Amino acid sequence: MALRQSLNRIPGFSRGLLNSHGTRSLVSTTNVLSAPSKDTPTHTGQQFEEDDYRLVRFIDKTKQVNQKFAIDLIAEVPPEAKQSRVVWCDGGGGPTGHPRVYINLDQPGNHSCGYCGLRFYKDSHHH
Known part of the structure; x- marks a missing residue:
């Protein structure tokens, strides 16, 4: 009505x-x-x-648009350096995570998780 x-x-x-x-x-x-x-x-x-x-x-309301887009929030998280050639990501695990995926870091550069967009790279620096 x-x-x-x-x-x-x-x-x-x-x-x-x-x-x-x-x-x-x-x-x-x-x-x-x-x-x-x-x-x-x-x-x-x-x-x-x-x-x-x-x-x-x-009508009688204003359109509310969230200006914090997920892609921009993920871009603020710096890529994580890893020592191993293969890493896994589960988005933080638990009920807020996603299925575990394995990411190969053999190629140089950043490699993104297909679910959450977190980035990883192989730290080739040896101690």
Whole structure:
């Protein structure tokens, strides 16, 4: 009921045609929404046009976009030096981890875990 009241406040939305169940449903007569003029893009670049019907969920609310993207948080963690040729990563283990994967460090450079993105490299420095 609250959604129906919100939709009735939008210019261009009205009660319209009967649906397949024989009840009246809300039908958009135009694609004009009273949406914010500036839509904040998400980390994937998703950004709605001003007349997009999906903006109806942001009536009387602001769209909240988390600016701390996972890829940026992982990039802040420095690569971990290892002495062995093969290492394993389980994302920290326990309920917040992931299945254990083995990573070969034979090639030079950083090697990322396919699950969590943590990076490892072989420290060739001998003592």
